[in-house]
Amino acid sequence: MSLKSADILIIGGGPAGLASAIKAKESGVDHVLLVERAEELGGLLHQCIHTGFGSVYFKEDLTGPEYARRFIEKVQDLHINVLHETMVLGITPDKKVTLCNTSGLVSVEAKAMILAMGCREKSREAIVIPGTRPAGVFTAGTAQRLVNVEGYLPGKEIVILGSGDIGMIMARRLTLEGAEVKAMVEILPYIGGLIRNEVQCIRDFNIPVFLEHTVTWVHGKQRVEAVTIAQVDNGQKPIPGTERIIECDTLLVSVGLVPENELSIKAGVKLDPITGGPIVNEDLETNVAGIFASGNVLHVNDLVDNVSLEGELAGQKAAQYVTHSAQLSKRKINLIAGENIRYIVPQSISGEKEITIYLRTKEPLENCTIQVENILAKHFLAVRPSEMIALKISQGDLSKIRKGTIELLVSCKKGG
Amino acid sequence: MRYPNEECLKNKNLKLRPDRRQLEADVVIIGGGITGAAIARELSKYKVNTILVEKGGELCAGSTKATLGNIYRGLYMLGSLILKSVLLPPGTPLSALYDPNGLKMKWCEEGFKEWPQVLNDLDIKHTYLPLHFVAITEDQVQDLNKMRDLGRRLGGIYANFQEVNREQILEREPHVNKDVVAGLYAEDNIIEIFPPEAAIALVENAVQNGLKVMLNAEVTGISKNGEYQIVQTVKGPVKARFVVNAAGGYADKVARMVEDIDWGLQYRKTQFMILDRRTKGLVNGIVRFPNKPGLIQVVMRREDNILIECGPYGLTDNCEDTETHSQLVADALAMAKNLVPSISQNDIINTFTGVRVFNTRDIEEHIIEFAKVNPRFLNVVIRLPGFIGALPMARHVVEMLSEAGLKLTVRPDFNPHRKAIPKFRDLSDEERRELISKNPLFGHVVCRCETVTEGEIIEAINRGAITEEGIKMRTRAGMGRCKRGFCGPRVIHILARELNISPLQVTKRGVDSPFLLFRSKGLLQKSVGKVI
Numbered sequence: 001m002s003l004k005s006a007d008i009l010i011i012g013g014g015p016a017g018l019a020s021a022i023k024a025k026e027s028g029v030d031h032v033l034l035v036e037r038a039e040e041l042g043g044l045l046h047q048c049i050h051t052g053f054g055s056v057y058f059k060e061d062l063t064g065p066e067y068a069r070r071f072i073e074k075v076q077d078l079h080i081n082v083l084h085e086t087m088v089l090g091i092t093p094d095k096k097v098t099l100c101n102t103s104g105l106v107s108v109e110a111k112a113m114i115l116a117m118g119c120r121e122k123s124r125e126a127i128v129i130p131g132t133r134p135a136g137v138f139t140a141g142t143a144q145r146l147v148n149v150e151g152y153l154p155g156k157e158i159v160i161l162g163s164g165d166i167g168m169i170m171a172r173r174l175t176l177e178g179a180e181v182k183a184m185v186e187i188l189p190y191i192g193g194l195i196r197n198e199v200q201c202i203r204d205f206n207i208p209v210f211l212e213h214t215v216t217w218v219h220g221k222q223r224v225e226a227v228t229i230a231q232v233d234n235g236q237k238p239i240p241g242t243e244r245i246i247e248c249d250t251l252l253v254s255v256g257l258v259p260e261n262e263l264s265i266k267a268g269v270k271l272d273p274i275t276g277g278p279i280v281n282e283d284l285e286t287n288v289a290g291i292f293a294s295g296n297v298l299h300v301n302d303l304v305d306n307v308s309l310e311g312e313l314a315g316q317k318a319a320q321y322v323t324h325s326a327q328l329s330k331r332k333i334n335l336i337a338g339e340n341i342r343y344i345v346p347q348s349i350s351g352e353k354e355i356t357i358y359l360r361t362k363e364p365l366e367n368c369t370i371q372v373e374n375i376l377a378k379h380f381l382a383v384r385p386s387e388m389i390a391l392k393i394s395q396g397d398l399s400k401i402r403k404g405t406i407e408l409l410v411s412c413k414k415g416g
Numbered sequence: 417m418r419y420p421n422e423e424c425l426k427n428k429n430l431k432l433r434p435d436r437r438q439l440e441a442d443v444v445i446i447g448g449g450i451t452g453a454a455i456a457r458e459l460s461k462y463k464v465n466t467i468l469v470e471k472g473g474e475l476c477a478g479s480t481k482a483t484l485g486n487i488y489r490g491l492y493m494l495g496s497l498i499l500k501s502v503l504l505p506p507g508t509p510l511s512a513l514y515d516p517n518g519l520k521m522k523w524c525e526e527g528f529k530e531w532p533q534v535l536n537d538l539d540i541k542h543t544y545l546p547l548h549f550v551a552i553t554e555d556q557v558q559d560l561n562k563m564r565d566l567g568r569r570l571g572g573i574y575a576n577f578q579e580v581n582r583e584q585i586l587e588r589e590p591h592v593n594k595d596v597v598a599g600l601y602a603e604d605n606i607i608e609i610f611p612p613e614a615a616i617a618l619v620e621n622a623v624q625n626g627l628k629v630m631l632n633a634e635v636t637g638i639s640k641n642g643e644y645q646i647v648q649t650v651k652g653p654v655k656a657r658f659v660v661n662a663a664g665g666y667a668d669k670v671a672r673m674v675e676d677i678d679w680g681l682q683y684r685k686t687q688f689m690i691l692d693r694r695t696k697g698l699v700n701g702i703v704r705f706p707n708k709p710g711l712i713q714v715v716m717r718r719e720d721n722i723l724i725e726c727g728p729y730g731l732t733d734n735c736e737d738t739e740t741h742s743q744l745v746a747d748a749l750a751m752a753k754n755l756v757p758s759i760s761q762n763d764i765i766n767t768f769t770g771v772r773v774f775n776t777r778d779i780e781e782h783i784i785e786f787a788k789v790n791p792r793f794l795n796v797v798i799r800l801p802g803f804i805g806a807l808p809m810a811r812h813v814v815e816m817l818s819e820a821g822l823k824l825t826v827r828p829d830f831n832p833h834r835k836a837i838p839k840f841r842d843l844s845d846e847e848r849r850e851l852i853s854k855n856p857l858f859g860h861v862v863c864r865c866e867t868v869t870e871g872e873i874i875e876a877i878n879r880g881a882i883t884e885e886g887i888k889m890r891t892r893a894g895m896g897r898c899k900r901g902f903c904g905p906r907v908i909h910i911l912a913r914e915l916n917i918s919p920l921q922v923t924k925r926g927v928d929s930p931f932l933l934f935r936s937k938g939l940l941q942k943s944v945g946k947v948i
Contacts, residue, residue: 085860100848101859101860102852102856102857104853104859120897120901125767130741132739135925150909152934154931154933177939177940178938179939223930
């Protein structure tokens with residue numbers, strides 16, 4: 001078997017992998033290898049033809065392909081090695097990777113690796129929607145690819161289960177395509193995605209929304225003919241007697257994203273059961289030395305801008321790991337999710353340098369304070385689980401951490 | 417450029433008319449499940465012109481694609497024998513449970529011995545699985561004792577099992593519920609196969625030896641015309657000397673096209689669940705509770721997944737009633753967790769329902785007989801287990817046809833061997849590289865969950881797959897955890913390209929199940945030219 005080596009091998013050429021590769025190369029690492037399984041770099045950005053990308057990173061409002069283009073050009077300018085249509089078949093904790101493409105199988109030994117595989121959508125089958133199993137049930141992202149990249153519409157009478165961002169964007173997209181979005185059905189008492197999308201995709205296009213409802217039956221033997229929706233109780237169980245049938249030819253499912261960590265597990269990387277992504281320190285390094293993670297493989301982000309920033313951090317730190325140009329963090333203080341906090345990334349900090357941590361709340365709350373034990377408190381007018389919160393911990397805050405501290409409790413409480 | 421080029425055809429004033437010549441066969445087999453497939457392959461050993469007609473858009477459209485389909489004997493069969501008692505009145509004597517001369521038992525015992533040769537000849541992936549029947553409750557211990565006693569009374573292969581205690585069970589199956597108190601264990605009772613793969617392999621080999629297959633060809637009527645019968649299908653008539661009714665859940669409907677019958681069909685359904693590959697290793701073979709009246713409870717390894725069957729075995733009056741109910745899934749999950757506690761709801765990647773067919777004349781037996789009014793129309797109505805006895809059954813059917821006048825001349829060039837589509841995921845790196853060097857498309861992974869390459873998908877199409885399910889059953893593409901989320905659009909694209917059809921014509925499982933209904937902007941064309 002032909003054996004190759006790389007200083008830094010990056011798995012996934014989406015926004016996280018692109019930013020990681022650029023930063024790693026710019027940090028002075030010679031041999032950066034970016035591996036992408038699709039035909040081209042950019043990941044899912046190519047099918048996101050709407051705007052809303054880049055407002056943080058470029059201070060501009062770009063479409064997905066435009067946003068991707070800027071990074072892809074930089075990768076080309078920097079002469080970073082890219083393997084397209086290449087699948088990672090195997091990976092070991094000592095950073096040996098088996099790659100496969102139409103030219104054959106290659107084994108690559110890397111000094112450091114960045115996991116940037118992104119995430120996948122939860123399927124109808126995984127959430128077990130009862131009923132028949134006809135054609136016409138798609139995840140929202142798959143439908144987005146079919147419409148925007150392949151050029152075909154799944155149907156003309158659509159019901160969307162879940163109010164995630166892709167679901168809302170597809171509600172608008174399909175309406176603009178002349179299809180009728182008959183309903184968006186959300187099991188929670190609030191919309192699952194960003195407020196911005198709720199305004200621009202749902203309210204502006206008069207999409208009927210059924211909160212605290214779910215799809216309880218799919219009808220149609222060969223092709224979707226209708227769905228039954230029903231109201232749910234507090235335990236998210238359908239309430240008998242509230243069932244209503246909506247005739248439709250297509251059901252889109254937008255019920256959440258799952259980080260794709262099957263390869264990470266093979267590499268011995270430990271996962272956080274809440275985020276579904278690797279447990280990382282403030283350098284975005286996993287429990288396996290020299291394996292870093294960034295973007296949606298780490299935790300599902302709302303904004304691509306943040307994914308790019310995370311990718312850059314991982315790229316920079318992986319470069320430091322390879323060139324030994326800076327000491328990576330040793331000291332470890334675990335961040336513990338307390339009251340109304342669902343998760344925090346990174347899961348631990350060193351307490352030595354300024355850092356921005358990212359977190360999500362469990363429930364929406366108005367007029368509340370997010371607190372990192374007694375070192376930091378910040379007031380928020382409103383928080384909701386769909387909007388990720390960035391919290392900067394300054395040197396001043398860090399100086400309040402008592403010596404010997406091994407964990408800090410993060411919580412979100414009512415009031416100021 | 418897409419050929420044929422319609423413009424050129426117009427210029428040439430070339431008029432194409434459908435070919436209305438009548439198809440003709442010595443034997444028409446109705447139904448492309450395991451029963452029809454096995455008969456087709458048996459007939460292909462002879463110089464017999466056979467056509468298999470299938471209602472669905474693919475083979476294995478009914479029970480064959482939703483069954484455990486294990487080839488088993490001995491201890492596992494004992495479980496089934498006890499299960500059968502549910503369908504018989506309480507207190508039924510042993511002779512009614514086990515009739516070694518009945519077709520069902522005879523074929524099962526012969527079939528288990530015959531399959532290994534055919535599995536090897538046809539290159540069908542198979543694995544021998546160890547089996548544990550385990551008991552947690554006192555009630556289950558009693559049931560195990562009944563099984564043990566039944567096995568000892570029958571003797572032979574039925575007594576070839578071990579009684580095992582808690583420690584012995586946990587040593588072989590460490591993830592089983594620690595509360596188990598007793599079990600029965602057998603080593604080589606079960607050959608695990610993927611049922612559609614086996615049925616399709618039989619058909620592929622029959623096609624190599626001359627069989628013709630018509631898909632999307634629902635039979636609408638059968639008439640007799642002297643020496644011949646005309647099988648009317650939605651794809652046109654087929655003239656046949658002999659007709660074999662292997663229509664599974666529709667066998668009664670097809671039989672009634674010929675005469676009034678004194679039997680009907682009834683259907684019972686069970687719930688299946690497939691778990692994520694990450695659960696690999698949770699069980700090493702099959703672990704199950706002893707069957708309760710009307711309840712099957714099995715957790716087994718299938719390839720790298722875990723497959724669960726749990727059935728109240730409820731009656732349904734519709735053989736297409738494969739709807740999944742929340743309660744049944746919840747029950748199946750609870751059962752599976754009781755057997756293997758670390759199984760969780762998050763592991764589920766698919767749920768589906770299988771429908772089993774029984775005839776109302778004798779719920780314990782098959783019906784293999786010619787129609788009273790037509791001595792060349794043979795009803796082959798198989799009850800479960802349909803896979804184990806399929807090979808002896810097919811031989812029996814061909815003998816019956818021969819006795820009824822079908823001339824059997826051995827096909828001198830009969831080729832008993834068929835090569836499977838290479839399974840990239842199962843190959844060593846060395847084999848993979850060799851494959852890619854021969855055909856680079858084997859290096860292009862399309863289904864990332866199950867590691868299925870474009871080369872495999874194209875090979876499946878070359879062998880007759882015309883739908884997404886056809887690809888799935890032949891290659892496993894789309895069977896993994898993301899459920900076609902990634903490979904779905906790509907498989908549609910490849911099918912359209914290879915079959916030279918529009919993606920709008922690509923279906924899930926036949927004519928009525930298209931994935932895509934319009935081109936983008938296709939719904940906006942109405943407003944073209946309108947003043948807005």
